[in-house]
Amino acid sequence: MAGRKSEVLFGNSQELMPGGVNSPVRAFRAVHQNPVFIEKAKGSKIYDVDGNVYIDYVCSWGPGILGHAEEHVVDAVKAACENGLTFGAPTEKEYIIAKLVQEFMPSIEMLRLVNSGTEAAMSAIRAARGFTERDKIIKFRGCYHGHSDGLLVKAGSGALTQSVPDSLGVPQGYTESTLVAEYNDITSVEKLFEESGNEIAAVIVEPVAANMGVVPPARDFLNKLRNITNKHNSLLIFDEVITGFRLAPGGAQEYYDIVPDITVLGKIVGGGMPLAAYGGRKDIMEVVAPLGGVYQAGTLSGNPVAVTAGIETLKILGKNKEIYNKIEKNTTKLRNVMENTFGNSVCVNQAGSLMSVFFTCQKVIDYSTAVTSDTEKYAKYFCYMLENGVYIAPSQFEAMFISAAHTDEDIEITCDIIRKTAELL
Ligand code: KE4
Numbered sequence: 573m574a575g576r577k578s579e580v581l582f583g584n585s586q587e588l589m590p591g592g593v594n595s596p597v598r599a600f601r602a603v604h605q606n607p608v609f610i611e612k613a614k615g616s617k618i619y620d621v622d623g624n625v626y627i628d629y630v631c632s633w634g635p636g637i638l639g640h641a642e643e644h645v646v647d648a649v650k651a652a653c654e655n656g657l658t659f660g661a662p663t664e665k666e667y668i669i670a671k672l673v674q675e676f677m678p679s680i681e682m683l684r685l686v687n688s689g690t691e692a693a694m695s696a697i698r699a700a701r702g703f704t705e706r707d708k709i710i711k712f713r714g715c716y717h718g719h720s721d722g723l724l725v726k727a728g729s730g731a732l733t734q735s736v737p738d739s740l741g742v743p744q745g746y747t748e749s750t751l752v753a754e755y756n757d758i759t760s761v762e763k764l765f766e767e768s769g770n771e772i773a774a775v776i777v778e779p780v781a782a783n784m785g786v787v788p789p790a791r792d793f794l795n796k797l798r799n800i801t802n803k804h805n806s807l808l809i810f811d812e813v814i815t816g817f818r819l820a821p822g823g824a825q826e827y828y829d830i831v832p833d834i835t836v837l838g839k840i841v842g843g844g845m846p847l848a849a850y851g852g853r854k855d856i857m858e859v860v861a862p863l864g865g866v867y868q869a870g871t872l873s874g875n876p877v878a879v880t881a882g883i884e885t886l887k888i889l890g891k892n893k894e895i896y897n898k899i900e901k902n903t904t905k906l907r908n909v910m911e912n913t914f915g916n917s918v919c920v921n922q923a924g925s926l927m928s929v930f931f932t933c934q935k936v937i938d939y940s941t942a943v944t945s946d947t948e949k950y951a952k953y954f955c956y957m958l959e960n961g962v963y964i965a966p967s968q969f970e971a972m973f974i975s976a977a978h979t980d981e982d983i984e985i986t987c988d989i990i991r992k993t994a995e996l997l
Contacts, residue, residue, distance in 0.1 A: 573955065575622025578609040602967040603951040608958075613640035615977040618963055626963035627982045631973040634814050634839040637899070637925075638888060639977020645843050645884040652880035658872055665883060666874040672886045673841065673849065677812075677822050679831045683851025684860055685874040689813035689838030690718025693776065695860075695868045696834045696850040697722070700774035700807045702859045702866035708768050710775040712755040714784030714939030714969075717776055717811050717836070721746040755781050755938045756790040761797065765804050774807040774834070775800075779824030782814045782971040784942040785928035786921040794830045801833075807856065813838035813848070814971065817889055819924040820896060827924065843885030845878035895976045899925035902983050903974045909987040913994045925974040929953075931997070942969065949997055956996050960989045 574582065585592035591599040593607065600607040608620040616639055618628040631637070638645065666685060674680050686692050697709055697720075709722075717723050725735035725747040735747045751768065753760040755777075765772060775797055781787040801808040810832035816823040817840040825832055834852035841847055851857060859866045872878075889895065903925045910920045910929050919930040919941075930936045931949040950968035957964050962985075964972055 573958065574606045574608045575620065575624060577621040579606060581609045581621060582606050597965075597967055597970065600966045602947065603954040605951075605955060605958075605966070607966070615639040615641075616975060616979065616982050624961070626958070626961050627978070627986055628963045629972045629974065629986075630963055630965055630970075631975050632839075632844060633970075634818065634973055635842065635844040636973065636975050636977075637818055637840050637895075638843070638885060639975045640844075642843075642885070642888070642977075644888060645881050648880050648884040649845070649877055652877045655876070657877055658875050660871060663874065663876050663879070665876050665879045669841075669879050669883050669886070670851075672883060672890070673837070673851070676817060676886065676890070677825060677835060679825060679833075679853075680835055680851040681854040682857035683837075683849045684857070684868065685879070686848050686850070686868075686870055687846045687872055687875070687878075688718065689811075689836065689848050690720055691870070692813070692836045692838055692848040692850040693717035693723065693809075693811055694720035696809050696836050696852075697774065697776065698868065699850070699856060699860055699866050700809060700834060702864065703856045704773040704805070704807060706771050706773035706806070707749045708751055708771045709749065709773055710751045710753050710761060710764055712777055712781070712939075713752050714755055714787070714942060715776075715778045715781050715811070716783035717778075717813075722750050725750045725752060754940070755784075755787060756793050757938065758793060758796045758800070761800060765800055765806075769804040769806075772804060772806045774809050776809040776811055776836075778811050778814065779828060779830070780815050780819065780923040780926060782926055782928075783969065784939050785930055785936065785945070785969050786923055786926045786971050787936060787938065787942065788921060788923040789828065790937065794824075794828050798830055798832075807833040809834045809836065811836045814926070815923075816840060817886065818926065818973075821889060821893055840885060840889075841882050842878050843881035845875075845881040846872070847875070847878040847882050892976075896924070899974045899976060899978070902978055903927050903972075905983055906972070906974070906986060906990070909990050913991050914997070917997075927972045927974070928968075928970070929972075930968065945969075952996060953993055956993050957989060960992070962986055962989055 724739040726738040812823045819827040838848035931946040932944040
């Protein structure tokens with residue numbers, strides 16, 4: 573699997589970084605392999621340090637919707653660097669990207685730029701709590717909103733009790749205000765509101781779940797969430813870190829025509845650079861410091877180089893909306909080949925240019941059905957794809973990302989390799 577240089581680098585890196593990586597999924601532990609170390613990437617391809625080339629369907633977990641090292645984005649970033657890397661002061665570019673984001677997603681009347689999806693989700697929840705003066709939030713089992721303490725929870729015994737931490741180092745008290753419901757199960761949400769309705773500040777949801785693998789919302793699920801939060805004067809937070817600018821130019825809120833109160837953005841908004849944002853109704857965002865009493869700050873927030881990458885990326889997406897039809901069509905091609913190859917032994921879920929193949933005969937509609945997947949089969953599938961030059965997520969519970977840089981040839985080659993895996997599994 574991993575070539576010699578990757579092995580040496582992995583050995584060395586494990587001395588200095590936990591698991592030799594800077595984010596757990598990159599360690600390939602779920603697929604029982606040592607990770608390949610990447611040297612460079614261009615378009616739809618990534619190249620490891622041993623000279624192997626792969627068609628990339630991880631796309632850095634989503635930012636790479638235009639493909640890697642898109643020339644206009646790179647040129648703009650290079651030019652921005654010449655003017656300085658960071659000022660810690662307001663710049664015109666922050667206004668420009670805020671305006672652009674609002675054009676894509678009109679629900680975002682006001683926003684704050686931060687550096688990661690974790691920071692954006694954490695801050696969005698703090699703003700919701702500050703605005704409503706309520707403490708509790710509802711999240712969904714299997715959805716991920718970054719690694720802030722209050723969100724690293726698993727359902728308590730019986731979903732109506734308090735949640736328990738799902739990570740060492742998170743004190744019990746940090747999760748007591750986080751309630752857990754079941755994705756696509758509005759009854760589980762209704763029960764929590766019956767119990768604690770007037771204490772619930774917000775519901776945070778991935779409008780398309782993509783962190784248990786891809787699980788699209790059931791018909792009317794998002795609309796019902798919108799209605800129940802309105803009914804209880806709670807806020808609806810769409811975590812569009814993955815879906816934002818991907819499902820449609822205006823993300824899931826355009827794709828499903830739902831208006832959230834707050835939106836969390838990351839990945840594509842920064843075009844691959846460390847940039848994220850949270851924003852929404854002006855009356856809510858006005859609680860954020862220095863205007864209001866909700867404190868949130870950041871040395872590199874709105875960093876001019878990262879914002880430049882985001883501006884260029886959004887400009888390209890705004891001027892080339894045919895991209896969305898292309899990437900959805902290519903995703904559908906891959907899904908059809910998977911379904912024809914594996915038949916009823918898998919469930920393939922797709923939403924726009926997001927897709928996951930679950931090695932289970934069950935229809936995957938939530939966390940409980942997602943975890944029926946045969947992760948050992950997925951690991952074999954992953955290894956076969958990697959050996960044949962196709963780089964997919966090293967975990968069953970992630971998404972496959974298709975970019976505008978994937979050519980017809982890339983898709984055909986990938987389809988052929990998927991067909992061959994049938995003999996394997
Ligand atoms: P970051 O802090 O990783 O920028 O964003 C956290 C986050 C928030 N919301 C959603 C819906 C997300 O998917 C993420 C992060 N996604 C993972 C992939 N499932 C990032 C990859 C990783 O953790 O290494």
